[in-house]
Each structure stands twice: as structure tokens, then as C-alpha cells.
Amino acid sequence: MAQKSQKTLATRNASTLNRTHLLSLAIHAFFHILRLVFRNRPSLLPYILLSAPSIIIEAYFERLSRPTYTTSEPRTLKRAGEDLQAPGLTEWMWDLLYWTWGCVVLVAVIGDRGWWAWVVVPGYSVWLAYGTLMGVKGGMGGLMGGAGAGDEEGKEGQSKRQAKMEKRGGQKTVYR
Structure with a gap:
């Protein structure tokens, strides 16, 4: 049972790739069949x-993900390929x-007119970039010279015990 996880990954990748290619072939064939059958011919350049x-x-x-095997008998797994279920860039693709x-x-x-649905992809990317930019800008508020930096920030960061001690006139906390 050596390399069981690699063998499992190779099997899963091979079946996923085969299913993806068949589905893609069916979708593009559907497009071309409808294009030929009906006279409503979408342009080929946008396609x-x-x-x-x-x-x-x-x-x-x-x-990247197709598993490779040795050519000699018995065939053994050389490389399982990258995981097609990985998060991040693979998921986005x-x-x-x-x-x-x-x-x-x-x-x-x-x-x-269906190609206008492609506008959603760059629009969504711009929306995500804007949200990220605003998040970074908000996170850098104290560093960017935002208002309220100084005494009020120190008081908000106090514990209840520190606030009581200062209220009684006891030991004052000095912030540097």
C-alpha cells in the first residue's frame, strides 16, 4: 500500500479531467449544433x-494534473499531478x-447578447478589489494619521481595573 494517497489523487484527477473534457466537448458541440440548425447564427469571433x-x-x-505512469511493465505511478480540488487559484479557475x-x-x-454575461466576471473582480482596498485603508487608519489618535485611543484600550484606579486618583497608566 505504498503511496496510497498519491494513487487516490491520481485516480481522482484522471476521472475529473476525463469528465471535464467530455462535458466541455458536449457544451461546445451543443453550441455548434444549435448554430447550424437555427439560422440565428452567433458570431464566431466573440465565441x-x-x-x-x-x-x-x-x-x-x-x-498540471494528469497523472503519469512508467512505460515499463508493471506500470507504476511516476507523478500523481497537482490536486484539482485545491483551494485558491485552482478553485478560481x-x-x-x-x-x-x-x-x-x-x-x-x-x-x-448572451456574451454580455461575461461582464459579470470583471465586474466582480473590480468589486472584490474595491472591498479589499477599503479593508486595507480601514485597517491602516491609525497609521494614516486618522483623527482621534492620542489620549482617547489609550483610554479605550484600558481594562476596567486600570480605569477604576485612574478614577480614584491612584496610579496612572502612562502610555508612550
């Missing part, structure tokens, strides 16, 4: 440009892949 991210991501996943497939289906059904 090529806006479905390119899904094709590039699939090729990247294939190169899956989201982009699914959104692209949705846009291709939408265009196949309603025509070229």
Missing part, C-alpha cells in the same frame, strides 16, 4: 475570444471554467 479561457484552463489542468461554459450555453440559446 473564439470568450471561450478561449475555458480551453486554456482545461489545457493547463491537463498538463474552476469557477471561471464553469462561468465560461454557462455563457457558451446562454449564447447558443439566446444569441450574441
Whole structure:
């Protein structure tokens, strides 16, 4: 049972990649079949440009995550590939892949106006960047020379015991 986790990862990656390629083939075939059957022909240039991210991501996943085996018998696992269920960038690429497939289906059904759904992706990115920027700006409030820096900050940071001692006129806390 050597490398059981690697073998499991290799099996999972291979099945995920095969399922992804078949689904992608079905979606793009659906687009082209509807394009040929109905005379509502969406333009090919937007199709090529806006479905390119899904094709590039699939090729990247294939190169990065397809398990490799030795050529000699018995075949043994050389490399399991990267985990396709990893959080972070991989997760974001899956989201982009699914959104692209949705846009291709939408265009196949309603025509070229369906490509406007792609506006959501950069719009969402701008919204996230704005939220991050405001979060960083808020977190740097004391460093950026915000109002209220000084005595009031020190009093807010006091414990109840320190506040009582100062109220009685006892030992005063000195902040540097």
C-alpha cells in the first residue's frame, strides 16, 4: 500500500479531467449544433475570444494534473499531478471554467447578447478589489494619521481595573 494517497489523487484527477473534457466537448458541440440548425447564427469571433479561457484552463489542468505512469511493465505511478480540488487559484479557475461554459450555453440559446454575461466576471473582480482596498485603508487608519489618535485611543484600550484606579486618583497608566 505504498503511496496510497498519491494513487487516490491520481485516480481522482484522471476521472475529473476525463469528465471535464467530455462535458466541455458536449457544451461546445451543443453550441455548434444549435448554430447550424437555427439560422440565428452567433458570431464566431466573440465565441473564439470568450471561450478561449475555458480551453486554456482545461489545457493547463491537463498538463498540471494528469497523472503519469512508467512505460515499463508493471506500470507504476511516476507523478500523481497537482490536486484539482485545491483551494485558491485552482478553485478560481474552476469557477471561471464553469462561468465560461454557462455563457457558451446562454449564447447558443439566446444569441450574441448572451456574451454580455461575461461582464459579470470583471465586474466582480473590480468589486472584490474595491472591498479589499477599503479593508486595507480601514485597517491602516491609525497609521494614516486618522483623527482621534492620542489620549482617547489609550483610554479605550484600558481594562476596567486600570480605569477604576485612574478614577480614584491612584496610579496612572502612562502610555508612550
